[in-house]
Amino acid sequence: xxKLKRMPKGTxxxxxxxxxxxxxxxxxxxILLPWQAHAAEAGVTWKKVTQGINxxxxxxxxxxxxxxxxxxxxxxxTSAGIWGYIDRGIVKNTDSILTPNGGGWWHVVNGWxxxxxxxxSTTDGAFEFVDGKLDFMANQTVASYRSQRRYLLxxxxxxxxxxxxxxxxxxxWIAQGTVDESYTNVVKDTIGLTNSAGWLCIKKGVFxxxxxxxxxxxxxxxxxxxxxxxxxxxxxxxxxxxxxxVQGGKVNFSYNGVAQNExxxxxxxxxxxxxxxNGHAYGYYFTGGKVx
Numbered sequence: 001x002x003k004l005k006r007m008p009k010g011t012x013x014x015x016x017x018x019x020x021x022x023x024x025x026x027x028x029x030x031i032l033l034p035w036q037a038h039a040a041e042a043g044v045t046w047k048k049v050t051q052g053i054n055x056x057x058x059x060x061x062x063x064x065x066x067x068x069x070x071x072x073x074x075x076x077x078t079s080a081g082i083w084g085y086i087d088r089g090i091v092k093n094t095d096s097i098l099t100p101n102g103g104g105w106w107h108v109v110n111g112w113x114x115x116x117x118x119x120x121s122t123t124d125g126a127f128e129f130v131d132g133k134l135d136f137m138a139n140q141t142v143a144s145y146r147s148q149r150r151y152l153l154x155x156x157x158x159x160x161x162x163x164x165x166x167x168x169x170x171x172x173w174i175a176q177g178t179v180d181e182s183y184t185n186v187v188k189d190t191i192g193l194t195n196s197a198g199w200l201c202i203k204k205g206v207f208x209x210x211x212x213x214x215x216x217x218x219x220x221x222x223x224x225x226x227x228x229x230x231x232x233x234x235x236x237x238x239x240x241x242x243x244x245x246v247q248g249g250k251v252n253f254s255y256n257g258v259a260q261n262e263x264x265x266x267x268x269x270x271x272x273x274x275x276x277x278n279g280h281a282y283g284y285y286f287t288g289g290k291v292x
Contacts, residue, residue, distance in 0.1 A: 053077035053084050057091040074101040074113065083113040083132075098122045098134065105134035119145035119157065126150070126157040140191060142167040142179060149179035164191050164200075171200065171207035181205040186217040186229060199229040214239040214251060221251035236261045236273065243273035258282050258291070265291040 049062045059070045068089035084091040091111045107129045115132040128138040138152045142165045150157045151165045151174045159177035172179045201211045201224045209227040223233040231249035244251045253271035267277040267289045275289040284291040
C-alpha cells in the first residue's frame, strides 16, 4: 500500500492560522449582527400626526381619521378659527370649566374656548383670564369680579386671604378675599410694598398715600406722613380730634407740660393740647391753651 505522503513542514501551522481567522470572523459576525439590527431600529422615521376638529365638530387626526375615545383635549377648529373641548371624540357642551392643553389652561364655555379677558367663575373656582387663557402672573393682586375687588393668588380668587393686596391703582386691605371698604387702621407692611417694611395708613380699605395726620391701631396713636408712620417725628401734630404731643412717632398720653410749634407755645395735658386752659402754669400765662 502506498504510504501517505508526509505534509511539508509548516502546513500544520498554516492550518491552525486559518482556523483562528475563521473563528475570529464568526465572532465578529456575531458581534456585528446585533449592532446592525440596532442601527436599523435607530433609523426608524416618525410621522407627525395632525389633530383638530372637523366640520361635524368631531375629533380628527392624521387628516380625517376619527377617534371616539379621545377626551379632555382642547383643539382648534381650523376652518372657523375657534378652539373646542373634546370629550369622547366630539365637542362637548360643557358648563364654564377650566381645562389645559399644551399651550396653557383655558376657559371653556358650552364646549368652546371663551376668548374674553377678566375674572370668570368656573366649576373649579373663579380665575383671571387674558384672551381666554389663565393668567398665572395675576398673583397677590386685586381684580374686579362681580362688582367687587377680589384678591388673586396665581390667577385664582382666594376667598380665604386676609391682608394687604395691590394692583396698578393702589394698595388695599383684603378681608376674606375681598377689599374691605369699611376698614380703617394702621397696618404693618407684610408683603414688601414699602422699602423699610413700615406701617401703612389704611382708610376705608385703601392705602392713603397723601395722609398727614394722627391715626390709631391697637398699639397706640401714630404720626402719619405721606401715608406711613413717621417714627422720627417729635412735637405737636394734629388730626380731626385736635393737637397731640408726639414722641418717636407715637402720641405720649402721659405727657403733661408745654410744647411748641410754629404757631406758639401750648399747654398740654395728658398728651393733648388743652385749648380751654386759661391761667398760669409752667412759668407761663395761658389763654385758650396758648402762651400770651
